[in-house]
Amino acid sequence: MVGDLATEFEAERGHLMAVAYRMLGSRSEAEDAVQETWLRYAGALADPSTRAEIRQLRAWLTTTCSRICLDVLRSARVRRETYPGQWLPEPVVTAVPATDGFAPDPAERAVRTDQLGTALLVVLERLAPEQRVAFVLHDVFAVPFATIAEVLGTTPAAARQLASRARRTVTGPDVPRHTADLAEQQRVLAAFTAAVESGELDRLIRVLAPDVVLVGDSGGHFPAARRPVVGADAVARFILGLFGQADRYSGRLLARPALVNGALGWQLETVHRDGRPVRLVIGFAVHGGRITGVFNQLNPEKLADLPEFGPEDIWPLRW
The missing domain is CATH 1.20.140.160 (PhyR, sigma-like (SL) domain)
Incomplete structure (x- = not known):
């Protein structure tokens, strides 16, 4: 029985x-x-x-x-x-599908990722x-x-x-929309990655929605913004500063694309200036060809079971 x-x-x-x-x-x-x-x-x-x-x-x-x-x-x-x-929620991180998995799929369009991703879980907290x-x-x-x-x-x-x-x-006006299929997410995040790597502020701003919001959760373990960062200029400057610091701290940044709660995102690892390892999972919301939400999870208590990096997983990200 x-x-x-x-x-x-x-x-x-x-x-x-x-x-x-x-x-x-x-x-x-x-x-x-x-x-x-x-x-x-x-x-x-x-x-x-x-x-x-x-x-x-x-x-x-x-x-x-x-x-x-x-x-x-x-x-x-x-x-x-x-x-x-x-x-921020504990992210569910899985492997990115094969290249042809980015192709638009009618079933995926019907489901719509705004019912699955980090953006929804964040607003549900309200x-x-x-x-x-x-x-x-x-x-x-x-x-x-x-x-x-x-x-x-x-x-x-x-x-x-x-x-x-x-x-x-x-569905309020201040909630980051996330309606893009995987193919559109891949195009937008590839442009975002290239802009971050270039370090060019104007180039990065063009990939962000004017009202983009960035939320960071460190659980008090690492320095993080206490409030959401709002607006393309402010978010772009924050991101460029973040990746500049990571480079100074370690000189080596492990990075690879990943599915974060069903949407394309990043998994990264570096070393803090005090020598502690820093794991970071970034989720994104994408709508209308631009990024509307950036969700930085770096609370180690929520990142215990991430996939291991391979020898090829070094910045810059490869799509």
Whole structure:
């Protein structure tokens, strides 16, 4: 029986991780939530008569996991208020697809990466826990409002209103848009890389949207901007200063393209002036042929499981 339960659960683990990660913005917290879901599943469904009452396993697991995430979000608000500096999610970093993987794909266009990337996770932090759960379940995973109401302990009408308010925040005018497919992201980031390498301010500004925003999260471990850097000129100067410092500190900068939460980004490593290694993952939002958001994650507590660099992964980046 336990083996059957485990097999059924493992078939849904990827879905539950996707739900929990988008709700919590933390891989470690998402993993804990999924593990707690397994414990509740095994406890509730070990009885065959109880198991027979569950008609849709994915729906039951999603509801249970969402309730766990809601409790975590409510407690996390206090921790986030005392977090040193700006907060960014733990990035999910994977390999860039083969060259032909950059080709526009109809399915990818239909999904739209603004429902998957770092930009969305950042703006979700503005939402109340109930709004975040309602939005993620309905707008990202198409869960009906009747089920969302069960998770939140409210009515379907109230759940719909929570999702609607969240949607207005997520699509607000000050939120970095990210609508580009991988092919467009590759073109824009190649131009961005060349501009950074050249050190030419005007060239870099042309790749940035006028209202581009840069957010940096060091968790207090390294110097970082305490507030978002806004505007093409300010962001360009910040980036050129950052890469100039990295060069002075080490004379050698490891770098390679990577997928960061499903969108093209950078993975880098250098040495701080005090001798400590510095890992950095940069996520981007791209819209209309320009970069609208830059998200610098350098908190070592959130970068523990990055892929290792190879001997060819040296700055400048190779696309």
